[in-house]
Each structure stands twice: as C-alpha cells, then as structure tokens.
Amino acid sequence: MSGAFATVIRRSIRGSLGRFLAIIGIVALGCGFFAGLQMSGADMRVAADRYYDGTNLWDIRLISTLGFSDDDVDRVREIDGIEEVMPSISTDVMMEMCDEQTAVRVALLPDGAPEGEQTDDVTVTSDDDGYLNRLLLRDGRWPTAADECVVSADTAQGKPSIGDTIHVQYGTEALDDTLTGREFTVVGTVSSSNYPYTVSFGSTTLGSGMIEQYLYAPRDAFAEDAAYTDIYATVDGAASHESGADDYERAVADVTDRIERESDDLAEARLDDIKSPLQRDLNERRSTYESERDEAIAQLDDTERQLDIASQLSPGDSRIAASRAQLEQQRAQAERGFAEAEAQLADAQSELDAMAAPELYILDRTHSEGAASYQGDSERMDSIADVFPFMFFLVAALVALTTMTRMVENERIEIGTYKALGYGTATIACKYLAYAAAASVTGALIGIAALSQILPYIVMQAYAIIYAVPAQALPLPIQPSAALLAGGTGVGVTLLCTWFAVVSSLRETPSGLMLPRPPKAGKRILLEHIGPLWRSLSFSWKVTCRNLFRYKRRFFMTIIGISGCTALMLVGFGLHDAIWDIIDNQFGSIQRYNTIVSLNDDATDEDIAAVQAKLEEHDATDLTRVDIENIQITGADDADDDPLAVQVITPQDADALADVITFRERADHAAVTFDENAVLVTEKAATKLGLQVGDGLTLHRQDGMGNAVGDGAQVTITGIVENYVGNMVYLGPEAWERAADQDDGLDAEPAYLTTYAVAPDSQRVRDELSADLRDVPHVSTVGFSAISIDTYSTMLSSINLIVVVLIVSAAALAFIVLYNLTNINIGERVREIATLKVLGFTRREVHSYIFREIAILALVGDLIGLVLGTWLEGFVITTVEVDVVMFGRIIHPQSYLYAFLLTLVFSGVVVMAMRGRLDRVDMVESLKSVD
Numbered sequence: 001m002s003g004a005f006a007t008v009i010r011r012s013i014r015g016s017l018g019r020f021l022a023i024i025g026i027v028a029l030g031c032g033f034f035a036g037l038q039m040s041g042a043d044m045r046v047a048a049d050r051y052y053d054g055t056n057l058w059d060i061r062l063i064s065t066l067g068f069s070d071d072d073v074d075r076v077r078e079i080d081g082i083e084e085v086m087p088s089i090s091t092d093v094m095m096e097m098c099d100e101q102t103a104v105r106v107a108l109l110p111d112g113a114p115e116g117e118q119t120d121d122v123t124v125t126s127d128d129d130g131y132l133n134r135l136l137l138r139d140g141r142w143p144t145a146a147d148e149c150v151v152s153a154d155t156a157q158g159k160p161s162i163g164d165t166i167h168v169q170y171g172t173e174a175l176d177d178t179l180t181g182r183e184f185t186v187v188g189t190v191s192s193s194n195y196p197y198t199v200s201f202g203s204t205t206l207g208s209g210m211i212e213q214y215l216y217a218p219r220d221a222f223a224e225d226a227a228y229t230d231i232y233a234t235v236d237g238a239a240s241h242e243s244g245a246d247d248y249e250r251a252v253a254d255v256t257d258r259i260e261r262e263s264d265d266l267a268e269a270r271l272d273d274i275k276s277p278l279q280r281d282l283n284e285r286r287s288t289y290e291s292e293r294d295e296a297i298a299q300l301d302d303t304e305r306q307l308d309i310a311s312q313l314s315p316g317d318s319r320i321a322a323s324r325a326q327l328e329q330q331r332a333q334a335e336r337g338f339a340e341a342e343a344q345l346a347d348a349q350s351e352l353d354a355m356a357a358p359e360l361y362i363l364d365r366t367h368s369e370g371a372a373s374y375q376g377d378s379e380r381m382d383s384i385a386d387v388f389p390f391m392f393f394l395v396a397a398l399v400a401l402t403t404m405t406r407m408v409e410n411e412r413i414e415i416g417t418y419k420a421l422g423y424g425t426a427t428i429a430c431k432y433l434a435y436a437a438a439a440s441v442t443g444a445l446i447g448i449a450a451l452s453q454i455l456p457y458i459v460m461q462a463y464a465i466i467y468a469v470p471a472q473a474l475p476l477p478i479q480p481s482a483a484l485l486a487g488g489t490g491v492g493v494t495l496l497c498t499w500f501a502v503v504s505s506l507r508e509t510p511s512g513l514m515l516p517r518p519p520k521a522g523k524r525i526l527l528e529h530i531g532p533l534w535r536s537l538s539f540s541w542k543v544t545c546r547n548l549f550r551y552k553r554r555f556f557m558t559i560i561g562i563s564g565c566t567a568l569m570l571v572g573f574g575l576h577d578a579i580w581d582i583i584d585n586q587f588g589s590i591q592r593y594n595t596i597v598s599l600n601d602d603a604t605d606e607d608i609a610a611v612q613a614k615l616e617e618h619d620a621t622d623l624t625r626v627d628i629e630n631i632q633i634t635g636a637d638d639a640d641d642d643p644l645a646v647q648v649i650t651p652q653d654a655d656a657l658a659d660v661i662t663f664r665e666r667a668d669h670a671a672v673t674f675d676e677n678a679v680l681v682t683e684k685a686a687t688k689l690g691l692q693v694g695d696g697l698t699l700h701r702q703d704g705m706g707n708a709v710g711d712g713a714q715v716t717i718t719g720i721v722e723n724y725v726g727n728m729v730y731l732g733p734e735a736w737e738r739a740a741d742q743d744d745g746l747d748a749e750p751a752y753l754t755t756y757a758v759a760p761d762s763q764r765v766r767d768e769l770s771a772d773l774r775d776v777p778h779v780s781t782v783g784f785s786a787i788s789i790d791t792y793s794t795m796l797s798s799i800n801l802i803v804v805v806l807i808v809s810a811a812a813l814a815f816i817v818l819y820n821l822t823n824i825n826i827g828e829r830v831r832e833i834a835t836l837k838v839l840g841f842t843r844r845e846v847h848s849y850i851f852r853e854i855a856i857l858a859l860v861g862d863l864i865g866l867v868l869g870t871w872l873e874g875f876v877i878t879t880v881e882v883d884v885v886m887f888g889r890i891i892h893p894q895s896y897l898y899a900f901l902l903t904l905v906f907s908g909v910v911v912m913a914m915r916g917r918l919d920r921v922d923m924v925e926s927l928k929s930v931d
Contacts, residue, residue, distance in 0.1 A: 009434050012407075019403045022820040023439035024446065026399045027490045029813055030392035032447025035486035036455030037385035039479050043456040044378035044463065047472050048196070048371070049243040054123035055134040055193040057243075057371075058086075058232035059252050059364065060259070066358035067227025069273050075266060076231050081255035083236040086110065086132040087228035091178040092204040092211065093171035094600070094780050097160050101169070101598075101781040102213050103206045106179060109150070109216040110135070114142040121470045132232045133194045135216065140188025146181055146220035153189035154468035156198045157212050160186045166215075169780060170600050172206070178229075181221035190216065191468055197370035199466050199884065203630070203645055203702070243365060244375040252364050259362050267357040275352060282348055289341050300331050374467050381459060383879045388571075389486075391872070393493055395564045395813060398557045399820050401497035404436060405553075406824045408505045415505060416513025429502040433495055440494035444487040452478050455805070462802050525549050540845065544852045554828075558821050558857040559864060565814030566865025566903045567872050572806030573895035574873035581888025583793060586724040587785050593660040593756040595620060597773055598628070598781035603753055610776045611755055618769045620757040624656040627736075627750035632700040633729060634712075635689050643700060646685055646727040650736040652752045654678065657730070660756045666722035666889060679715045680730040682723035684886040693717055697729070701745045713742035724886045725788075754781075761786065814903055818910040822854055826917055834923045846918060851911045858907040862900050869899065 013020050051057075062068070062076060068087060077085045090107040097104070112131030116124045124134035138153040140162045149166075151159055160166055168175075168182045192214070195201045201211035235255045241248035259266075304327060311320050365371040408415065418428050453476055460471040505513065527545055528534050537545070548555055587594075597611050612623055627650045632643035651657035654675050663672040666683055674680060681691060691697065698712040715735055731739065740748035759765060766784050773782050826833070829850070836846050870891060877887045 005431070005434075008431060009438065012431070012435050013438070016407060018823055019407065019820065020435075020439050022816055022823075023400055023403055023436065023494065024443035025816045026392075026396045026813070026820075027440045027443030027494060028447030028450075029809060029816075030389060030396040030447070030493075031444040031486040031490035032451030033392050033455070033809065034385065034389035034489065035448045035479075035482050036451035036453075037381065037388060038482035038486065039452050039476070040456040040459040041378040041381035041385065042479050042482065043472065043476055044381065044460060044469075045242060045244060045375070046477065047460065048374055048378070048469050050472065051122045051193050051196070051469050052243050052371075053239050054120075055136065056084075056124075056126075056132050056234065057193045057365075058132050059235040059238045060233045060256060061363040061367070062231040062233070062259070063229070063361040063363065064267070064270060064358045066270055066274060067229055068231055068270065069227060071273055072266065072270055073228070073231055075269060076233060076259075079255070079258055079262065081236055081258060083234045083238075084130045084132060085231055085233045086130050088133075088230045088232060089178065089222050089226055090229050091171055091175055092206055093175060093179070094169045094206050095213075096167045096169060096774075097213060098164075100157070100783075101779075102157065103204050103211050105201060105204070105211045105214040106149075106168075106221075107214060107216050108222060109143060109218050111219075113216070132234060133192060136191040138189045138191055140186075143187050143216070143218050146218060147184055148187045149184040149215045149217045149221075150188040150190045151186055151215045152195065152201070152213055153191050154195070154198045155201075155213050156466070159189065159213065162186055162188065170602070172204075176223075178223055178226045179221065180223050181217060184215065184217060184221070186215075194368070195370055196467050196469050197373045198468050200369060202369055243371070244378075249364075256362050256364055263360045263362065264357075267360050270360075271355065271357045275355060278352055282345070282352060285348075286345050289345065293338055293341070296334055300327065300334065303327055370467075374463075374469060377463060377467075377880075380879050384876060387875060388872075391564045391568055392813065393489060395561050395817055396490060397493045397497055398561050399817060400436065400440070400494040401501060402554070402557050402824055403820060404432060404498040405501040405504075406827060407435070408432065408501050409828070412505065412513045412515075415502075416508075416510045419506065419513060420510035425503060425506050428506065429499060432498050432502050436494050436498040437491065440491040441487075444490045447490075448478070448483050448486055452476065452483065458801055458805055540849055540852070543849065544856070547853055548856060554821070554825060555857065558854075559861040561817035561821060562814065562858055562861025562903060562907075563865035563868055565810050565817060565906075566862050566899050567869035568810030568813065569807055569902055570866060570869030570891065570895065570899040571873045571876055572803050572810060573898055574869070574891040575806065575876065576803045577890070577892045577895055578873075578877045578887035581890070582724045582885060583789055585722070585888060587789050590662050590722060590724070591660075591785065592662065593622065593624070593758050594761060594785040595757045595759040595769070596754065596781065596783045597757070597779065598754040599776075599778045600753070600780040601751075603751070603778040607776055607778050608753070608755075611773065611779065614769065614772045614776065615755065615757045615759065617772070618759060618765055620759040620769075622656070622660050622756070622758045624660050624756040625652040625752040626650060626657065626754050626756060627652075627747075627752050628754050629746075629750075630702055631729070632702045633685070633689070634698045634700070635691055635695060644685055644689055644727060645702070646682075646729050648699065648729045648731055648736075650731045650733060650750060650752075652733070654732050657756075660758065661730075663719065663721045663730070665720065669722075672719040672721050674719075674730060674732065676732040676734040678718050678730065678732040679735050680719045680721045681717055682726075682728045682886075683720055684723065684881075684884075685727035685729070686717075686720045688727075691717060691720070693719060699729075699739055699743070699746075701743065710743055710745055713739035713746060715739055724888070726884055759784075811902060811906065814906045815910065818854075818858070818907055819913070822910050822914050823917070825854070826850065826914060830921055833918060833921045837921065837923045843919065847911075847915060850918060851914075854907060854911060858904060862903045865903070866896055866900060 060082075064072075070087075073085055073087045076082060088108050088110070090105055093104055093106055095102055095104045110131055110133070112126045112128035113135050115128065116126040116131060116134055118124050118136055121136075124136060126134065135150070137150070140150065143149050151166075153159065164186050166184050166186065168179070168184075171179070195214055199210075201214050204211050235252050238248055238251045241251060304324075307320060307324050307327065311324075314320060366375075415428055453474060456476055457471070457474065460469075463469075464471065525546060534542070595615070597615070599607055599611065608625070615623055629648045629650075631646055631648045633646050634643045649657075658674045663674045663680060664670060665672060672680060679697065681697065686692070695717050697715050697717050699715065700712040701710050715731070715738065721730070736746075736750070737748055740746040759769060763786075766786065770782050770784075773779050833846060833850065836849060841849065873891060874889070877889070881887055
C-alpha cells in the first residue's frame with residue numbers, strides 16, 4: 001500500500017510540477033528569510049562572544065576619581081567571584097595624525113602583549129592569565145622604546161602608517177601627571193576587543209567629544225608615579241555564558257553587587273593610601289620646622305645673652321645698641337617666618353583633612369560603548385526578524401491555499417469516488433497533505449540551508465563597516481531553535497491551508513463531487529449601475545469587469561500577494577534612500593558650512609584673528625564663531641534616566657549661525673527661529689529622550705570619563721530641528737548665559753574658539769588652507785565636510801548589499817506569486833478559453849480576455865503595496881537606527897516608481913511566459929463532456 005501511495009504522490013508531482021515548484025520556492029523564501037534574519041542577530045552575538053572570550057575581554061571595569069595603586073589592585077583581586085584583574089593607565093590627548101587633529105586615547109601597553117600568541121583571527125593565548133583585553137597585532141611589531149606605539153587598525157578615520165611620527169598637542173588636565181612622552185613613532189597596528197565600535201572609541205572632553213583613535217605605549221612613556229586609571233577584571237565562570245545573555249548578566253551582576261557593597265571600604269582604603277604618605281611627609285615637614293624653629297630661637301636667645309653680658313661690660317657702647325636693634329629685627333623677621341610656616345602647615349593639614357574619599361565607578365559591559373552598541377544592534381535585528389518575514393509567510397499561505405485548492409478541484413471526481421467507497425476525510429486528505437508536505441519540507445530545507453548562511457553573512461559584512469568584530473567563517477552554525485521555528489511555521493502554514501482546501505471540498509456529497517463544479521453565476525456589479533460608463537465599455541471589457549468580481553477569492557489572493565511583493569521591494573529601495581539621505585541632507589541642505597577650525601583653550605585673541613585672516617585669504621565666507629561644549633542632557637522631568645551625550649553649540653552671533661546651518665522641521669521643512677534665547681534640540685536626541693517643544697531640558701557637565709556631573713542647568717526647548725549626524729543642542733548666547741548662571745562649572749563668557757566657514761570646494765584649496773592654518777599657534781582641529789562625506793560614503797556603501805538582497809528576494813517572490821496565480825487562473829478556465837476559441841475569438845483577443853484581468857489585479861495590488869510598503873519601511877528604519885545617526889524618513893518618488901514598475905514588469909514577463917499555455921488549449925478535448 002505504501003508503494004502504491006508513493007507512486008500516486010510521484011504522479012501527482014509530475015502532473016503538476018509547476019505548482020509543486022511554486023510551493024517549494026515560496027516556502028523556501030519564507031522559511032529562509034525568517035531563519036536567516038532570526039539567526040543574524042544570534043550569529044552577531046556569537047561572533048562577538050567568540051571575540052571577547054578569545055581576547056579575554058573584561059567583565060567589570062573600575063574607575064576611581066583618585067586612581068588606583070597596586071594595593072587597590074590586590075584588594076579587588078581578593079573579592080569573591082573575581083577571577084583575574086589587570087590595572088591600566090590611560091589618558092586622552094589631541095594629536096596631529098595624518099595631517100588631522102585627532103582625539104586619541106593613549107593607554108598602557110599590557111605587559112603580556114609581546115609574549116601573547118595569536119592562534120586565529122580572534123584568539124590570543126598567553127601564559128599570563130592576568131593579561132586581559134588581549135591585543136591582536138595586525139601589522140608591524142610591538143613597541144619596545146618609550147617613544148614607540150601601536151595604533152588601532154580598525155578606525156573609521158584615517159590611520160597613520162607604520163613609521164609615521166605622531167605628536168601630542170595637548171590633553172586633559174592630568175596629562176602632565178600621567179604621560180611623559182609627547183612624540184611617538186608608530187611601529188604596528190592592533191585590534192582591541194575593548195574598542196569594537198569604530199565610529200567612536202569612547203567619549204572625551206576633547207575635540208568633537210569622541211575618541212577617534214587609540215594607541216598603546218610602553219610603561220616608560222608614562223610618568224613614573226602615575227596612578228592606575230582603570231582596573232579591569234573578569235568574573236569567575238562568566239566566560240562560559242554568551243556575552244549579553246541573561247545567564248552572563250546574572251553572573252556579572254552578582255560580583256558587581258559584591259563590589260558595590262565593598263565600595264566604601266575600597267574608597268576609604270584608597271583615600272588612606274593617598275593620605276598616609278602625605279601625612280607622613282607633612283609630619284616630617286612639621287618636625288623639621290619645629291626643630292629648625294627651636295634652633296633658630298635658641299640662637300637668638302643665645303645672641304641676646306651675649307649682648308646682655310657685653311652691655312654690662314661696656315655700658316653705653318653704641319655698637320651694642322645697634323646689635324641689639326639688629327637682633328630685634330631678626331627676631332621679628334623670624335617670628336613672621338614662623339607664622340608663615342605655621343600657616344602653611346596648617347593649610348596643608350586642612351587640605352589633607354578635607355580630602356574626601358574618591359568616587360568609585362563600577363561598570364559592566366553594558367557601559368562599554370562598543371559592546372553595548374553591538375549588542376543593541378544585534379537585538380534590533382531580532383526585532384526586524386519578528387516582523388519582516390511575516391509578509392513572506394502570508395504570501396506563502398495564500399499561494400499554498402490557492403495551489404492546493406486548485407489541485408483538489410482538478411481531482412473532484414477522484415475524491416468523490418473515494419468518499420463514495422467509504423474512505424474517511426483523514427484518509428483522503430493524506431494524499432494532498434503528503435504532496436504539500438513534500439513540497440513544503442523540501443522548500444524549508446533548501447531555504448533554511450541557503451539563507452541561514454547568506455543573510456547572516458551579509459548582515460555581518462554590512463555591520464563590519466562600523467564594528468571591528470571578526471565575522472565567523474562559513475559555514476555558519478545553524479541555530480536549531482530558529483531553524484525549527486522557521487521550518488515548522490512554513491510547513492505548518494502549508495499543511496493547514498491544504499487541510500482547509502480538502503475539508504472544504506469534502507463537505508459536498510459524493511455525487512456532487514463526481515460532477516464538475518458549475519461556473520459561478522454572473523452577477524450585476526456596481527459598475528453596471530453607472531449607465532453611461534457601462535454602455536461606453538466594449539463587450540470584452542464588460543466581461544473582464546464581471547469576471548474580476550465573480551471570482552472574489554482569486555481577486556483578493558492576487559491583490560494580497562502582489563501588494564506584499566511590492567511592499568517588500570519598496571522597503572529595499574526605501575532603505576537605500578534612507579541611508580544615502582544621511583549624506584545628502586546633512587551635508588547639503590542642513591549643514592551649509594564646509595570648513596571647521598578649532599583652537600585649544602590656550603588660544604589668544606591674536607590666534608583667533610589669525611585664523612579668520614587665513615580663511616579670508618583663501619576666499620572663505622560666512623565666518624561664524626561658536627563655542628562647542630560636550631554636555632550630557634536629560635529631560636527636566638526625567639532626571640533619573642540615563643543622560644545622552646550631545647554637543648552644545650553656542651554662537652557669538654545668533655544671526656550668523658542661522659546663515660551656515662538650516663534650522664527647520666523635518667516633516668514640512670517649516671523654518672525654526674534661532675535667536676538670542678533659542679534652545680533647539682536635534683530630532684534624534686529629542687526622540688530618544690521623549691522631548692517636545694516647551695519641555696524642560698537639563699544640561700550636565702561631563703567629566704573626563706564621559707559621566708554627567710553637577711546638578712545641571714535647566715533650559716526650555718524652543719524648537720526641534722532636523723539633523724542626521726550626531727546629537728546637538730543649539731543655544732542662543734543669552735540662553736547659554738542663563739544656563740551658566742545656574743551652574744558655576746559652565747563658562748558664562750565662552751571664548752568662541754571654533755569657526756565655521758564656507759570655503760571654495762576644491763582639493764587644492766583644502767590642502768593649502770589646511771597647511772596655512774596649522775602654522776597658527778594653538779589650532780587644534782581643521783576639518784572639511786568633503787572628508788566627512790567620503791568617510792560616510794565608504795561606510796554606507798556596503799549597505800547596498802542588503803538592499804540588493806531585499807529587492808532580489810522580493811522580485812523572486814513576486815515572480816513566483818504571479819506565475820502560480822496566473823497558471824492556476826488559466827487552469828481553472830480551460831473550458832471557458834476553449835469556448836472562446838470555438839466562438840471564433842482570435843489569438844490576440846483570447847490573450848487580452850485572460851491577461852487583461854491579470855494586468856488590472858497587478859495594478860491594484862501594486863498600488864496597495866506602495867501604501868503597505870511605506871508603513872513597513874518606516875518600521876524597519878526606526879528599528880535599525882543607531883543612537884548617533886538618524887536615517888532619512890522620506891522614500892523618494894523614483895523608489896515608488898521603481899517598485900511599481902518592477903512589479904508590472906514581472907507581470908509582463910509572466911504574461912509572456914503563459915502565452916504558450918493559452919495557445920496549447922485544445923478546443924475539442926477541453927469541451928468534451930465529463931458526465
């Protein structure tokens with residue numbers, strides 16, 4: 001029986017190979033996309049965890065406002081749950097690098113780096129278990145001299161070549177106490193899992209507020225008595241869990257909680273470590289002072305006794321009187337010196353007594369900008385995977401339902417015979433379920449096997465533009481849960497539709513099933529009630545209109561299938577628009593200046609005047625002086641929420657800033673006023689914090705580690721403005737002055753050390769202007785929009801690969817849907833087509849009769865798909881955005897046109913392919929009676 005059953009199935013497949021392949025294709029796309037997208041986020045996290053574990057990345061990072069000593073390192077090592085610890089020293093500086101001013105984090109090269117052995121692209125082995133954050137040497141060698149260094153191989157900005165010399169220009173306040181080297185020779189390039197986010201390696205108070213490069217230098221490059229700035233630690237057992245997973249977070253949280261409980265003791269111990277030698281030194285100074293004071297007093301007293309004796313021996317001697325006067329002067333001078341010394345010692349003691357315990361920051365990987373950003377982006381892929389494949393499964397369900405319904409209709413007589421012979425519903429349905437299962441299981445296996453490799457690989461290659469996380473080599477691991485869910489959904493939907501089609505037919509009696517289903521009766525349609533219009537239509541158009549509404553199931557299935565395909569294609573084109581609009585809008589209509597020059601805090605008025613003179617010499621116009629501060633902001637009513645790092649830009653002249661920056665709303669391009677009292681927030685920052693016009697905004701200063709400090713100053717938002725790169729707050733001069741009145745740490749009279757300008761847009765002018773400006777003392781940054789545009793263009797170019805995949809997949813889906821539905825449409829109407837031929841319809845008239853309906857349905861589905869695709873594209877865009885970039889929100893008209901026309905093109909291709917099927921309809925055979 002099983003052999004006969006298998007033979008029947010094989011014959012059914014051979015007899016309807018087109019429908020069988022259609023089900024395979026549609027299920028393969030649906031399951032493959034679902035599995036591929038579900039695995040993309042998971043594969044990103046697996047790649048990151050493999051990188052973190054292979055380089056022994058820290059789980060906990062400790063930062064102290066007073067630094068750390070070796071004793072502090074030992075105290076942390078003794079905390080229960082800590083596996084290994086490694087202290088480090090780092091400081092932020094501005095360096096001249098590749099003819100650009102760059103914010104650089106200079107860090108201590110770990111002792112174990114030269115001895116580490118790189119075994120693959122993500123793993124470094126070492127005999128030193130305490131060697132954390134292990135570096136991958138990409139090129140060159142390790143530094144050995146104090147003036148040698150290795151730099152990042154992964155920066156998105158330009159990096160120096162091996163052999164280049166780079167110079168420290170200035171740095172944070174503690175630079176002199178930390179770093180002694182001021183000139184370094186690059187001897188190698190490295191990758192660090194501590195800095196996976198290549199757009200920004202961290203926050204700083206220097207330059208643009210972002211670390212653009214990092215370098216590692218030997219211990220000799222740092223001050224001999226420099227305190228450690230960081231302690232990195234790993235948690236016992238954490239490496240056995242995937243980074244970012246719940247089990248990992250719990251393991252780390254247990255230890256961070258333990259450190260939190262001991263943080264006061266650690267802080268007091270650090271304070272005691274600092275105060276004890278200072279107190280000893282002060283005590284020694286006091287002891288020395290008291291000894292010297294007593295000795296001086298004794299000498300003065302001894303001199304006075306000698307004078308008394310001399311006075312008795314020689315009364316009235318004027319020399320003795322003069323000596324006594326001199327002695328009194330010396331005694332008075334000594335008393336003043338004693339008083340000054342006492343005061344100095346007392347002040348020193350007071351300062352020492354007032355020294356407070358340090359603030360201790362205990363951070364996990366969620367506070368690492370790179371690791372947290374990567375984790376967040378991988379989770380965004382999960383969000384897309386939860387929604388995006390829905391369209392594929394919906395279309396797959398429609399195709400399966402239509403296909404299997406047609407198959408059941410073709411075999412009505414056979415089904416009626418089985419039912420008349422007493423076979424039950426389940427027995428009869430087995431054949432069709434087996435047919436559907438064979439097609440859907442085959443499609444699921446093909447789709448999952450292919451797209452679970454292709455899609456994650458493409459996604460990771462796209463994210464590799466901004467993340468230096470080495471992707472896993474192909475073949476990628478297949479996540480069993482995602483594969484089973486995708487396959488189960490695809491196969492389940494197909495089988496469910498098949499069961500529904502069979503059961504619907506089996507509701508009829510055996511005698512009814514043994515007869516062909518009579519054609520649906522024609523009905524008057526709404527169009528017929530519009531007399532003049534209806535009468536103007538030709539006979540063939542009238543038939544077409546009636547047929548469209550007579551076969552309602554086919555009507556809606558075709559509309560839904562085509563609209564889904566159009567929507568997916570529009571998402572692909574819209575994603576391309578959204579990404580490239582970042583460049584076109586930001587550096588075109590929003591940011592009209594193309595040159596920025598900044599000076600450091602030591603600049604004088606003469607330096608500022610020199611900068612402006614150089615710019616004018618090179619025909620630069622619209623010179624606008626501004627003050628730029630790196631600030632943390634929160635909503636006034638949400639002070640407990642995590643602050644957002646922004647740049648606060650305040651112009652010297654409010655009107656001048658409005659000449660070089662367009663302040664407008666994104667939706668309708670309505671102008672937003674910028675005046676002396678304006679407080680404008682860029683849209684991305686406002687959306688992230690949930691801010692609107694009229695809301696309060698709190699500005700917090702930030703320390704060298706990017707943490708908000710102080711109680712902050714409150715201002716009221718006067719406008720939300722369009723912006724695509726970075727988060728900014730624009731304050732009018734008077735608004736800044738009011739903010740500075742609330743926070744003593746803000747400069748009430750900023751120096752306006754940055755100048756925006758519009759310079760001639762040519763490479764020659766940029767080179768000459770850059771060279772001239774570097775001769776001006778205290779110039780820290782010279783930047784050009786052209787360089788930023790090139791950088792972003794390179795970063796975004798590989799995103800096109802994702803767009804191509806989306807469009808090709810949607811196109812394949814559209815072709816399958818149109819081909820299958822058209823094929824079924826013709827199959828259902830063979831007798832009708834044969835009748836038309838018998839009645840003398842020409843070949844062209846027969847084609848028009850059938851294909852006109854397909855064209856109308858494709859047109860309607862196309863239009864609906866454009867509406868659906870607009871909503872779906874908006875969801876995808878807002879889901880994949882990162883914090884510092886806002887994608888474009890407008891789909892270009894040509895993208896609507898491309899999606900619209902491509903669907904019509906596929907419809908035309910299908911029509912051309914099906915013309916032969918119409919021509920092969922045999923008038924005689926098709927009209928034979930089956931009674």
